[in-house]
Amino acid sequence: MLLIRCPYCNDELPELEYSYAGEAHVDRPPDPASLDDEAWRDFLFVRRNPRGLHLERWRHAFGCGRFFNAVRDTATDEVIHTYHAGEPRPDLEKFDRGAS
């Protein structure tokens, strides 16, 4: 079972308290009507699915209820870093641990 730090509660807690909410930094377009079908499709369905570091959203569903962002290594499943929703994309270089 993963351990995840809620950046709002500032506590490392078991995965059971959280729910996954998809890839992070996929902003809803402010004016969806201005997008053509391909661009809207990409917003709806096209996701990165990398092997390695992945920026994703989690919700502390059984805690504070807040959505936040996390850096997870999909090769090890380990959640390496978490940060508030709305904060800029972190520099992934500093998490590169060589192994994966």
Added chain:
Amino acid sequence: MKYRVANKGRLGAEVGFSFDGRSLTGRRGDTLASALLANGVHLVGRSFKYHRPRGILSAGSEEPNALVSIKRPGGRSDPNTRATVQELFEGLVADSQHRWPSLAVDLNALTSIASPFVAAGFYYKTFMWPRSFWTRFYEPVIRAAAGLGEAPTDPDPDTYAHLYEHCDVLVIGGGIAGIAAAMSAGASGAKTILVDEQAEIGGTLLSDPSVEIDGASCWQWLEKAHDELGEMDNVLVLSRTTAIGYYHQNMVVMAQRLTDHRDGPPPKALPRERLWHVRAKQVVLAQGAIERPLVFSGNDRPGVMLADASRTYLNRYGVLVGARPLVVTNNDTAWNAAFDLAEAGADIAAIVDERFEVHPDLKGRARTLNINVLTGHHVAKTEGRLRIVAAIVHSDQGAAKQRIVCDAVLMSGGWTPSVHLFSHTRGSLNWNPDEQSFLPGDTIERCRPVGAGNGTTTFQGAATEGATAGAAAAEDAGFKSTERAIKVRSTSELDQPLTVLAHSAVPEGAKAFIDFQNDVTTRDIKQAVREGFTSIEHVKRYTTTGMATDQGKTSNINGLKVAAASIGKPAPDIGLTTFRPPYTPTTFGALAGHHKGATFDIERRTPIDAWAEAEGAVYEPVGQWRRARYFPQGQEDMHQAVARECMAVRNSLGMFDASTLGKIEIVGPDAAEFMNRMYTNPWTKLTPGRCRYGLMLSEDGFIYDDGVIGRLGPDRFHVTTTTGGAPRVLNMMEDYLQTEWSDLSVWLTSVTEQWAVIALAGPRSRDLIKPMIDDVDLSDEAFPHMSIATGHILSIPMRLFRVSFSGERGYEINVPARYGLGLWKHLFAEGQRYDITPYGTETMHVLRAEKGFIIVGQDTDGTVTPDDAGLNWAIGKKKPDFVGKRSLTRPDMSKPDRKHLVGLLTTDSNEVLPEGAQIVADPDQQIPMDMIGHVTSSYWSAPSGRSIAMALVAGGRNRFGETVYIPLEGKTVPATVTATTFFDPDNKRINA
């Protein structure tokens, strides 16, 4: 107990037990296996596929053969228990399995004669056609002939507990390496847990009392070590506890057995097992190693055993496994078995070593003990039916053969480090050519493999490695390192590292077993490779090697070596199959813990539930709620009860517990703007005091949820959702609010459980409540359909909705949950004058279907757009945006052949279609037919006097009046496509 050796073993008083009805005696401290061997019983089971007689192969949890059924006091029984781990207790009843009529005469053993035809893939190839034979014939017969023990039929009377723990250092395995690690970690002050699967810690030391540690006999040292660990408050020693799985971030799951070894029925206060979830900062893996069999024809006969197991039976249990054992090996360790057994009085038939070169010390000791040694020889085959009687031994130089009479064969094909838990961490494994085995490599988890499980095969090496690892683990967990020095002297160890012959002779015979439990031979594996299976994972699945309850503990490496030789690649290039939890078979009870029966899952009940139960309601689960489905009177069945309840609502008055409706209160200056964005409908102009049907889409444009929403004020909405949808609706709202529109000033609160909701439906509904409400004008002018008001009913604060899910005049009275039951009872009593009738979810479903109202999740399935469902009227077309709006203009969303929600009227009005039934346009089309849709809702409608149904049908709204067909078992039902409203199409009854 004629094979018991005086002054040997760690045994207590005599206890009685029985095996296959025979009364026998053993001693406290025995396992069932050792007690059987002490009585000269080697034949304990029949093999899985060929029903070959099988004995006891090992002395530990890796046992593949000796599976028995155990009966324990109080009607308890367990199949497939390994005799080698079942501790003996007074009155234990064990029975062999998988034989008929008896163990010695098993008629199913005829399969063995036919075995050339039951090779790898036999089932896959032979029982292919006709297909219908599978369920009716092949499967029942195969299942009856194969399989192991029988599952108990009675409910499990025991309780099981789950326990959660944190520690600094978890040491898995209580041999010398694990004990050393726990002592060092414990001395540093770190919170330490030491677990071992056996009844007592000690591991291999329990089988080798000649070892001296810190100047004392190792058994004396073990006692001191046990006391020392016990005196440390920060150290917990758990015996009879198996670490079954190693999960992310050092979460180790362990099964602790508390009662299976006790005399008499287990104490009520004690669970049978505890499942521990331990989160450890650091883990030391000291799992040890498992001896491998040698592969020769007839290596499975009763009496053939792992060499070190025979040494364990002698030294730990005081049992000589044979009077004239033959020792066969390809490495040094088995020689100790020969020496120990010879010194205890056995007449060693010979030591057969495949190697030409053997350490002179071994040869010297064999000479002293007068043991005949044959180097450069191997066993080709064995003889004997229910017990081995002789082995045919070949020379590897020249063609010399000899027949050696023996009553046991003690074999050693080398040692396999137990890397199971390490592999659970997805750690890499490195091939060790000297020992012909895989050793732990790198892992992302914070763990340290030590001892024999790490390829360290000497006692001193294991002790030092364990102590170092324990100290280092404690230091990494934040404690001061204190390594405990342990000095070991062992006369049984040589001054050379353990090496194992790389290429043991593997004869061609069909009875050279690799996997004893699944009856997989060398021939099966070679055949699988010949047939094109070159991945070890495929070879495993095709031959089933390594797939039984022992999970290949004794067979993996032998199987790999045979496969590698057949494929023509080195073993490390072929690799191992993946180890998965659990390490050893684990009871379902332990995994389930308290999650069974009434505590299996959360059951939510409304405040009115107790009344419904007392009235004899029949329930159905809806999400986690239990809801009254109908209220049968007298001998009524569901059909009769629902028809009565429906007519009562249409004719006079029904009452319904709608408390399970999801409720979300949306409050804030931007509440209306938030609603505009979340729902398809326009909300800006909805005046306070009015309600509107709300439709919610997901961003892909498909219907996500719906419900009636009341506006209580400019900044306040009372939102209802479907019963099952409330959590995901709130989650989606929070998601948009927190992450997309965080500029909106809105607060969302779940109030599902704060309000009890009583729905009154029927022409007399207003008449009932009017006298109870003073502060709301209930006239149709002041409080028309789709209104909301706050006020009081019988002085109870309420939110009153005028809504209808039945087409009748309807009110939904929301009161604080604690008043729900009282108000319900009062309304029921006062309603008697109108023949008030409580109704359940089934009637609610029929009433709404008569009106064509959808249920999200029943009439929709995540692929239905508002247009598909005929709900375009609910879309605020002038709104610039709402969740899902952009998707509605994707080309796919307006295709003419999309499935539309329509009504179906069967030609035979008495025919009620099954929900989910497929619909075709041409009933005469050949199978496979083109399906154009399916039935989503179908009921008998008492008010209409006929059946009604709703269905999703391709281009359905263009088919009104057409006949479609529903092929069912044995008949095809024609039906006419109609609109979805079956009753009161002009909505006249809403004000009736």
